Amino acid sequence: MKGKKERGSISQLLDYAGERRPFAYLGCALSAISMLLGMGPYICIWFVAKELLAVAPQWEMAAGCTQYGWLALLFSAASLIVYLIALLCTHLAAFKTASNMRRRSAEHLLEVPLGYFESHASGALRRTIDGCAGETETLLAHNLPDAAGSITLILGMFVTFAIFDWRLGLACFVSIVISLIGISMMMGGTGAAFMQRYEDSLVAMNKTGTEYVRGIPVLKVFQQTVFSFRVFHESINAYSEIAREYAVDYCRVPQSVAVTAINGVVIFLIPTVLFLAPDEQDLGLFLANLTFYAVFSAIIPTSMLRLMFLGKMTQMAGVSLERVSAVVHAPVLSQAAHTETMQDNGIVFDHVSYTYEGATNPALSDLSFEIEPASTVALVGPSGGGKTTCASLVPRFWDPDEGRVLVGGADVRNLDQSQLMDSVAFVFQGNRLFRTSLLENVRAAKPGATREEVVQALSAARCEDIVAKLPDGLDTPLGAGGAHLSGGEIQRVLLARAILKDAPIVVLDEATAFADPENELLIQEAMSKLAAGRTVLMIAHRLSTVVRADKIIVIDQGRVRESGSHHELLAQDGLYARMWADYERAATWRIARSSKQATTQPVQPAGGVA
Numbered sequence: 247m248k249g250k251k252e253r254g255s256i257s258q259l260l261d262y263a264g265e266r267r268p269f270a271y272l273g274c275a276l277s278a279i280s281m282l283l284g285m286g287p288y289i290c291i292w293f294v295a296k297e298l299l300a301v302a303p304q305w306e307m308a309a310g311c312t313q314y315g316w317l318a319l320l321f322s323a324a325s326l327i328v329y330l331i332a333l334l335c336t337h338l339a340a341f342k343t344a345s346n347m348r349r350r351s352a353e354h355l356l357e358v359p360l361g362y363f364e365s366h367a368s369g370a371l372r373r374t375i376d377g378c379a380g381e382t383e384t385l386l387a388h389n390l391p392d393a394a395g396s397i398t399l400i401l402g403m404f405v406t407f408a409i410f411d412w413r414l415g416l417a418c419f420v421s422i423v424i425s426l427i428g429i430s431m432m433m434g435g436t437g438a439a440f441m442q443r444y445e446d447s448l449v450a451m452n453k454t455g456t457e458y459v460r461g462i463p464v465l466k467v468f469q470q471t472v473f474s475f476r477v478f479h480e481s482i483n484a485y486s487e488i489a490r491e492y493a494v495d496y497c498r499v500p501q502s503v504a505v506t507a508i509n510g511v512v513i514f515l516i517p518t519v520l521f522l523a524p525d526e527q528d529l530g531l532f533l534a535n536l537t538f539y540a541v542f543s544a545i546i547p548t549s550m551l552r553l554m555f556l557g558k559m560t561q562m563a564g565v566s567l568e569r570v571s572a573v574v575h576a577p578v579l580s581q582a583a584h585t586e587t588m589q590d591n592g593i594v595f596d597h598v599s600y601t602y603e604g605a606t607n608p609a610l611s612d613l614s615f616e617i618e619p620a621s622t623v624a625l626v627g628p629s630g631g632g633k634t635t636c637a638s639l640v641p642r643f644w645d646p647d648e649g650r651v652l653v654g655g656a657d658v659r660n661l662d663q664s665q666l667m668d669s670v671a672f673v674f675q676g677n678r679l680f681r682t683s684l685l686e687n688v689r690a691a692k693p694g695a696t697r698e699e700v701v702q703a704l705s706a707a708r709c710e711d712i713v714a715k716l717p718d719g720l721d722t723p724l725g726a727g728g729a730h731l732s733g734g735e736i737q738r739v740l741l742a743r744a745i746l747k748d749a750p751i752v753v754l755d756e757a758t759a760f761a762d763p764e765n766e767l768l769i770q771e772a773m774s775k776l777a778a779g780r781t782v783l784m785i786a787h788r789l790s791t792v793v794r795a796d797k798i799i800v801i802d803q804g805r806v807r808e809s810g811s812h813h814e815l816l817a818q819d820g821l822y823a824r825m826w827a828d829y830e831r832a833a834t835w836r837i838a839r840s841s842k843q844a845t846t847q848p849v850q851p852a853g854g855v856a
């Protein structure tokens with residue numbers, strides 16, 4: 247009934263139960279005992295029927311009936327109590343298994359490179375960690391002990407063959423055999439493949455659903471309907487189609503199993519009785535046996551359905567286990583056996599090449615440049631040129647395919663991860679604020695920081711106006727349900743966070759592109775404070791911010807095209823000079839427009855500076 251793979255899944259699942267694994271076995275054993283005890287009342291019914299038929303019609307002579315009645319009650323109560331204890335045991339194992347699955351995947355996610363989160367959507371990860379782990383709970387807590395009980399019932403049937411009438415027993419058993427064939431068909435290739443598709447579509451819907459909810463503000467701005475969010479809509483359709491298949495195609499087998507099991511007594515037992523009765527010598531005993539099997543056959547459908555659910559849940563749990571295993575075994579950042587220490591605060595890219603998984607063209611090709619300690623280097627270039635990828639290699643979002651990234655003279659792969667993280671502050675546009683107070687948001691960079699230190703950092707990042715306008719100042723909660731900050735204000739709070747961290751190296755994605763002029767000025771001042779005395783690698787989106795950089799590196803198609811100071815690059819009259827000319831033209835256009843001399847020239851520089 248259960249294939250090797252399914253047994254493997256349950257056994258693997260129980261690995262997560264740790265020291266509570268024996269509880270799962272104990273629960274199954276108790277459930278089997280409960281089923282045996284549950285057969286007691288049926289045997290009592292047989293004795294009662296036998297006695298009544300023997301004394302009929304002087305019913306008052308059936309003195310033992312009351313005794314059997316009490317005995318039946320005792321068996322039922324004992325069966326129920328043992329079953330409850332069995333469930334308690336399996337629940338203990340199931341909860342531990344699910345919580346360990348969640349804990350281990352969440353812990354492992356702390357070990358994977360940051361780039362893992364770029365390629366794994368948060369919706370899909372949430373579904374895997376929470377949903378998949380939860381799905382295994384029902385299997386271990388209910389389906390497994392119930393299946394142990396059902397198997398005991400099947401074995402118990404053979405015992406009844408010997409005690410009562412094997413011919414009537416066999417008639418009941420036929421419905422069990424037919425049900426078992428149906429269940430094994432369901433658990434075969436098509437059933438397993440169906441469960442895989444079902445789980446895939448659920449994960450896809452969760453992933454696209456999360457993205458959809460995040461994108462609602464954009465949809466509203468552009469007056470789009472749900473249909474415009476094609477991917478989410480398609481994933482809903484795919485899920486609906488699978489749900490339809492489930493109802494129409496997949497449920498056919500379980501329904502046949504249920505119908506066969508439920509109607510087994512009518513389909514097989516009654517014809518057998520009609521066939522055998524005419525030749526029976528001891529009609530009283532025959533009728534008592536018939537009473538036993540007629541009543542006993544009532545528990546067969548429940549048991550068969552329980553076995554069927556085990557099959558279904560094992561398949562689901564198998565798929566869930568695979569998903570959780572994929573997270574738990576995701577490659578972690580390699581850690582050198584012998585770590586190096588940083589000698590200074592410089593950064594060197596040494597012939598670095600990197601291609602994203604599945605991409606055909608490299609994002610970076612043989613890229614080399616150096617950032618002197620305490621200097622500021624700006625990366626500029628056309629959109630998609632490789633600036634973000636380049637900056638992402640410093641905190642080891644990914645490791646280069648070829649070449650090395652050195653921080654303080656040491657290959658980042660040989661640096662202790664915590665030393666690297668302590669030495670470098672990262673301000674990326676993706677760094678969002680937490681839904682907590684402004685104080686705690688800044689303090690995230692240095693958990694032990696005093697209130698005074700946070701105030702100083704906010705003041706250095708020119709956030710005084712933000713603190714002043716918030717109703718509870720530093721203690722005002724931010725985000726949904728709390729105060730809302732503009733993009734430029736968020737950028738300043740993130741800079742305050744980096745200032746508080748006080749790391750000697752700063753990697754930042756400059757985000758003034760959409761800030762209003764007043765915010766932009768404050769951000770510039772905050773960035774100057776942050777850059778003072780530190781090594782800064784900055785992804786520049788506006789050429790106005792790079793003019794003061796010690797060195798500008800122009801990256802295009804993953805390669806360094808030009809490098810030098812602003813004036814040196816202008817003198818070279820190359821890509822940077824063209825980008826600068828475009829930038830100046832755009833700035834002039836804005837001035838012209840603001841003095842109501844609108845022209846038809848484009849707003850964005852033609853070079854598409856990112």
Ligand SMILES: Nc1ncnc2c1ncn2[C@@H]1O[C@H](COP(=O)(O)OP(=O)(O)OP(=O)(O)O)[C@@H](O)[C@H]1O
Nearest residue numbers: 364602605609628629630631632633634635636856
């Ligand atoms: N997670 C990813 N998976 C696959 N390819 C990626 C990924 N991120 C970026 N790329 C590709 O790598 C190349 C470099 O992208 P990158 O984001 O580094 O450029 P950029 O210069 O920072 O662009 P922008 O200024 O528009 O942000 C591009 O071709 C981009 O499509």
